[in-house]
Amino acid sequence: MTLLHLAGVTRTVQLVDAPPLTILSGVDLDVAVGDRVSIVGRSGSGKSTLLNLLGLLDNPTTGVLEFDGRPVKSFSSAERDRVRGRDVGFIFQQFNLLQGRTALENVMTPLLYAQGKQFWQRARIATEMLDRVGLGHRLGAMPDKLSGGEQQRVAIARSLVRGPRLILADEPTGALDLETGADVMALLDEVATGSGAALITITHDPAIAALASRHLRLDHGVLTVTDSSVEPDAPQHQLVAVPA
Amino acid sequence: MNRLLSNVVGSFVEAWQELRIHKTRVMLSLIGVAVAVCAITTVVGLGAVAQQSIVEQNERSGGxxxxxxxxxxxxxxxxxxxxxxxxxxxxxxxxxxxxxxxxxxxxxxxxxxxxxxxxxxxxxxxxxxxxxxxxxxxxxxxxxxxxxxxxxxxxxxxxxxxxxxxxxxxxxxxxxxxxxxxxxxxxxxxxxxxxxxxxxxxxxxxxxxxxxxxxxxxxxxxxxxxxxxxxxxxxxxxxxxxxxxxxxxxxxxxxxxxxxxxxxxxxYAEDPFASIKLLVAGVAGLVLLLGALGLVNIALVTLKQRIREIGVRRSFGATAGRVFFSVMMESIVATVVAGVVGVIGAVLIVTNPTVQGFIGQGMVTDFPPFPVEAALLGLACATGVGALAGLLPALVAVRVKVIDAIRY
Structure with a gap:
């Protein structure tokens, strides 16, 4: 089932006293539920802009962008925010945990924008999620008291707590050492597999990119398939942490 | 209905968290508001005592x-x-x-x-x-x-x-x-x-x-x-x-x-206290304006430090309206608390016998009770200042570009 569909997507920005700058050009991409996609590219290649589009934070200048079979342009601003909150989970390179809030409060944050059970039972749901990523014993810890790996695990718990169907990981191991990075990616893959969510990882690191089943490269705004070692319909391989 | 309720409760939770986490900054910025509200309420309250003093002086001669x-x-x-x-x-x-x-x-x-x-x-x-x-x-x-x-x-x-x-x-x-x-x-x-x-x-x-x-x-x-x-x-x-x-x-x-x-x-057809009221209102308004300017200043400066947090919240589904409401709520909740503190301070000042004696100059026999309208005015001013001081940062907050904010 196709979750994201991009066809001929371009994104240009208007500059003062200069011709428009094309950041993305003719991007075609289909992402289905359960996909593992990695996107590599140099700085300035348009990764952030693509991430904005995939995360429903921006509109393409031209082309088609559909989420769950619906053109994103047809969403109102509030509807887009709600879909993003419900169906998209972000994981950032710098973790972006909210300072001054405990691990539990951080994981509860996305649930503040939910309704019904998810909102009223947010403490219980967040506790279970932290337990699932192995941090059930650090509920009251502040971010500055957690190690880098623990912080990223909190961030993973936070991104998954509302059960998104799409996880966007922007350099998820960029601030971690190799071993911790592998641990975090193994956890991310495990949790994503458990929830059936699609995982799109944007990274500089070829080793992290290699963990995905579909490999894409973004170069000067053009997205190309570099390798697809695993057929889309084939079962996903299991990722395990590599001991040092 | 459920969405509205969870939105409102969620906004209060966010506002309260924000106030709790930044309590030092909040306390410092609110001291100005509390002092301003205390001043405006005190001035209005003492104005009532002074007015009563003049009334009684007039009544001694004219009845x-x-x-x-x-x-x-x-x-x-x-x-x-x-x-x-x-x-x-x-x-x-x-x-x-x-x-x-x-x-x-x-x-x-x-x-x-x-x-x-x-x-x-x-x-x-x-x-x-x-x-x-x-x-x-x-x-x-x-x-x-x-x-x-x-x-x-x-x-x-x-x-x-x-x-x-x-x-x-x-x-x-x-x-x-x-x-x-x-x-x-x-x-x-x-x-x-x-x-x-x-x-x-x-x-x-x-x-x-x-x-x-x-x-x-x-x-x-x-x-x-x-x-x-x-x-x-x-x-x-x-x-x-x-x-x-x-x-x-x-x-x-x-x-x-x-x-x-x-x-x-x-x-007399004309309000004999019009000039006094005008003077009191002018002074009180000036005091409140200074307090509000201080609050807006601090709110704008601290907002820059919160750009990333707002970006993160937007990425997790916070709508622009929700961010706007939350930032406004922080400001209003904080200033209302400061307003209550200010009004309590004003009541203590205005009902103090030494202060009453000084203002009344021995000419007042029936000291008026603390005027309720002064307390309400103080709270209304606090809420108004909170809304005004929150408006500018809230407008800035909703204009934040999410990914830029996250990487700020």
Whole structure:
């Protein structure tokens, strides 16, 4: 089932006293539920802009962008925010945990924008999620008291707590050492597999990119398939942490 | 409904978290608001005390609102028949159910001091006059109903008179000799204060006492015609004015001229306190403006530090409206708390006896309770300042580009 569909997507920005700058050009991409996609590219290649589009934070200048079979342009601003909150989970390179809030409060944050059970039972749901990523014993810890790996695990718990169907990981191991990075990616893959969510990882690191089943490269705004070692319909391989 | 409820509750939770986490910054920024609200509420509260002081000063001279003054004379200048006038006066008070009324006569009586006989200004009044004109006593008490029965009449003297007597203890029932048509010994039962500009001794006597002391020559010259004062509800004052004039002419016969009018401060068409209110409002507004500017300043500076957090929240589904509402709520919740603190401070200041004494300058007998409108004004100002101070940062917050904010 196709979750994201991009066809001929371009994104240009208007500059003062200069011709428009094309950041993305003719991007075609289909992402289905359960996909593992990695996107590599140099700085300035348009990764952030693509991430904005995939995360429903921006509109393409031209082309088609559909989420769950619906053109994103047809969403109102509030509807887009709600879909993003419900169906998209972000994981950032710098973790972006909210300072001054405990691990539990951080994981509860996305649930503040939910309704019904998810909102009223947010403490219980967040506790279970932290337990699932192995941090059930650090509920009251502040971010500055957690190690880098623990912080990223909190961030993973936070991104998954509302059960998104799409996880966007922007350099998820960029601030971690190799071993911790592998641990975090193994956890991310495990949790994503458990929830059936699609995982799109944007990274500089070829080793992290290699963990995905579909490999894409973004170069000067053009997205190309570099390798697809695993057929889309084939079962996903299991990722395990590599001991040092 | 469920979405609305969870949105509102969620916004409060976010606002409270924000306040809790940044309590030092919040405390510092709110001190300015609390002080401003305290100042504006205090100024309004003390303004009420100052206004009451002026009201009471006015009421001491012109009487309380509404005090009617009735003066009766004859067209040929002859003396008004005192008995007929007294009958008319008593009948009128009964007819209209007036409880507070007094005859008032300004006269002079010679008083024997140790250094000689001195003419002293005397005001002849009836017992209700003290209440009608808020007469305060520095020692002793105003006339009582029983004073009319005294064999030796009661006299109330001013501080200058009292000084000239050597300030005897009133418990010893000091007396003074009034050298009228018939020299009379009067008992001093009270002493009233004087204004700073007064230099001469003065005294109050009950009207009947003064009449008894009046010489036949004074009676014949018409010098003993009193003014008649009535303290009535303002709503009926106009009708009663016309009725008294009509009744007086009817009761005293042709050739009688009766003039009745309001003499209290509230009879003036213009608000006598408009200038004071304007001044108070101006000062209070300026204080509040300074507090609000400080809050906006701090809110904008700290917002820059929160750009990333707002970006993160937006990425997790916070709508622009929700971010706007949350930032506004933080500001409003905080300033309302500061407003409550400020109002409590103002109540403590305004109801402090030392402060009241300083503002009232000893001229206020009925200190007004802390004005509720001042407290409401303070809270309204706090909420308004919070909304205004939150508006600018909230507008900035919703314009944040999410990915740029996250990478800020």
């Amino acid at each position: 309380r609102s509404a005090t009617l003054s009735l003066y009766v004379s004859t067209s040929d200048g002859s003396a008004v028949d005192a008995d007929a006038m007294q009958d008319f006066w008593s009948t009128s008070l009964d007819r209209y159910g007036i409880d507070y009324a007094s005859r008032v006569l300004y006269s002079t009586q010679t008083v024997q001091f140790t250094d000689g006989a001195v003419p002293v200004q005397v005001i002849g009044v009836d017992q209700p006059y003290g209440t009608m004109h808020r007469v305060t006593m520095s020692e002793g008490a105003w006339f009582t109903a029983g004073d009319a029965e005294r064999l030796a009449p009661a006299v109330l003297i001013n501080e200058i008179f009292y000084d000239r007597l050597g300030r005897p203890d009133l418990a010893t029932h000091p007396t003074t000799t009034l050298l009228g048509g018939t020299p009379t010994t009067a008992v001093i039962t009270g002493v009233y204060p004087v204004n700073t500009w007064e230099t001469e001794p003065g005294m109050y006597l009950l009207m009947d006492t003064l009449t008894a002391l009046t010489t036949p020559e004074q009676l014949a010259s018409g010098g003993s015609i009193p003014n008649y004062e009535l303290w009535v509800p303002p709503a009926i004052s106009d009708d009663l004015t016309a009725a008294l004039q009509r009744d007086a002419v009817g009761a005293l016969g042709e050739g009688t001229q009766a003039s009745a009018s309001r003499q209290d401060y509230a009879a």
